Amino acid sequence: MKLDVNVLRYLSKDDFRVLTAVEMGMRNHEIVPSELIARIASLKHGGTYKVLKNLLKHKLLHHDSSKYDGFRLTYLGYDFLAIKTMVNRGVFVSVGRQIGVGKESDIFEVATEDGTILAMKLHRLGRTSFRAVKSKRDYLRHRSSFSWLYLSRLAALKEFAFMKALEEHGFPVPHAVDCNRHCVIMSLINGYPLVQVKQLQNPDTVFERILGLVVRMAEHGLIHCDFNEFNIMIDDDEQITMIDFPQMVSVSHQNAKMYFDRDVECIFKFFRKRFNLNFHEIEVEDDNSEIDSDEGSRPQFSDIEKVSGRLDKELEASGFTKKEQVDMEKFIDGDDEKESDTESVGTADEEDIGDARNEASLKNFESLSFVSKVEDNLIEDNSENNETNGQEI
Numbered sequence: 265m266k267l268d269v270n271v272l273r274y275l276s277k278d279d280f281r282v283l284t285a286v287e288m289g290m291r292n293h294e295i296v297p298s299e300l301i302a303r304i305a306s307l308k309h310g311g312t313y314k315v316l317k318n319l320l321k322h323k324l325l326h327h328d329s330s331k332y333d334g335f336r337l338t339y340l341g342y343d344f345l346a347i348k349t350m351v352n353r354g355v356f357v358s359v360g361r362q363i364g365v366g367k368e369s370d371i372f373e374v375a376t377e378d379g380t381i382l383a384m385k386l387h388r389l390g391r392t393s394f395r396a397v398k399s400k401r402d403y404l405r406h407r408s409s410f411s412w413l414y415l416s417r418l419a420a421l422k423e424f425a426f427m428k429a430l431e432e433h434g435f436p437v438p439h440a441v442d443c444n445r446h447c448v449i450m451s452l453i454n455g456y457p458l459v460q461v462k463q464l465q466n467p468d469t470v471f472e473r474i475l476g477l478v479v480r481m482a483e484h485g486l487i488h489c490d491f492n493e494f495n496i497m498i499d500d501d502e503q504i505t506m507i508d509f510p511q512m513v514s515v516s517h518q519n520a521k522m523y524f525d526r527d528v529e530c531i532f533k534f535f536r537k538r539f540n541l542n543f544h545e546i547e548v549e550d551d552n553s554e555i556d557s558d559e560g561s562r563p564q565f566s567d568i569e570k571v572s573g574r575l576d577k578e579l580e581a582s583g584f585t586k587k588e589q590v591d592m593e594k595f596i597d598g599d600d601e602k603e604s605d606t607e608s609v610g611t612a613d614e615e616d617i618g619d620a621r622n623e624a625s626l627k628n629f630e631s632l633s634f635v636s637k638v639e640d641n642l643i644e645d646n647s648e649n650n651e652t653n654g655q656e657i
């Protein structure tokens with residue numbers, strides 16, 4: 265999705281006021297009635313209606329008059345609110361090129377005041393990019409459409425909390441910088457997704473290191489649940505960094521063993537296929553039937569020894585509440601057909617490796633020193649206090 269931040273730069277204080285009013289209205293309305301938006305924004309002389317037209321023109325809002333005259337935020341509108349908040353907080357000052365399209369996210373480079381380049385992940389849950397979306401739809405049918413925004417916000421919140429906790433326990437993950445709405449800011453990893461790597465100097469070492477991570481995470485009480493060649497970055501020194509955490513679960517999850525085995529299997533399968541790693545001798549029995557004897561070398565879920573100070577317990581006590589966890593897990597569990605990222609981005613294999621390399625450069629960054637200064641409070645209040653009225657966005 266195109267993110268034209270140029271538009272953002274010229275949005276006025278009133279534009280943001282009205283955009284924020286729509287966001288607030290969406291806490292209890294799928295489509296926010298125009299009068300309600302006008303009341304929340306309380307611009308002088310009926311100014312809200314003119315502003316709504318402008319926001320509509322820039323595709324920050326969607327107009328719906330099927331039941332009554334009203335508006336809802338588009339993802340772009342939500343993006344702008346998050347970006348604006350981050351810029352006001354001083355997290356970054358400009359937005360650069362898109363560096364990743366995940367199955368349910370868009371990743372961009374952003375730059376800080378001192379020129380450091382970071383990665384911005386905008387979560388887009390519900391994007392119709394893979395088969396399982398149907399089962400997700402079934403789960404969400406009884407919820408209003410703003411659930412997509414709610415779930416994207418949860419995914420960001422969860423990813424941020426887990427990344428931070430993993431980092432604190434010495435796991436190789438990006439540094440978690442900040443989080444707002446559906447947006448996570450993290451350090452930029454200098455490397456390639458493993459899926460794009462055709463050759464390794466030391467495939468055995470890399471394999472063992474990666475497998476070691478699955479085991480060590482489980483010892484700390486966590487399972488990645490999407491641990492595959494798309495979510496492991498590798499640099500020129502063959503150092504690895506894992507990414508993409510919204511779907512992680514605790515080892516106490518009812519399907520923990522299945523998720524653990526699936527993560528392990530993904531790694532075995534990929535290394536066997538791509539790097540011809542031979543994990544087992546094929547034993548040929550008298551009757552010529554082959555027995556796969558690599559089971560012995562596979563880490564078994566039942567053998568995992570839990571360390572003290574488990575991360576899953578720590579995270580339960582963090583900002584990511586039980587209810588939010590349950591909502592996310594319903595979403596993930598409903599996703600029966602999902603196998604891995606492979607389905608949605610299967611063509612990544614063919615991509616030119618050179619292009620995908622994340623080399624930090626400040627070329628083509630759009631500066632976001634805003635023309636107008638927004639009332640930070642309105643936006644900040646709204647984003648930090650989302651739980652009112654039992655409706656979330």
Ligand code: ADP
Pocket residue numbers: 363364365366367368369370371383385438450451452453454457494495507508509605622
């Ligand atoms: P999704 O949840 O949609 O799969 P990911 O977090 O896996 O999203 O990110 C998608 C792609 O974006 C990754 O495969 C990677 O190429 C790129 N990417 C994500 N995070 C970073 C980062 N911190 N640094 C560099 N590239 C990243």
Ligand code: MG
Pocket residue numbers: 366367494495508605
């Ligand atoms: Mg991914």
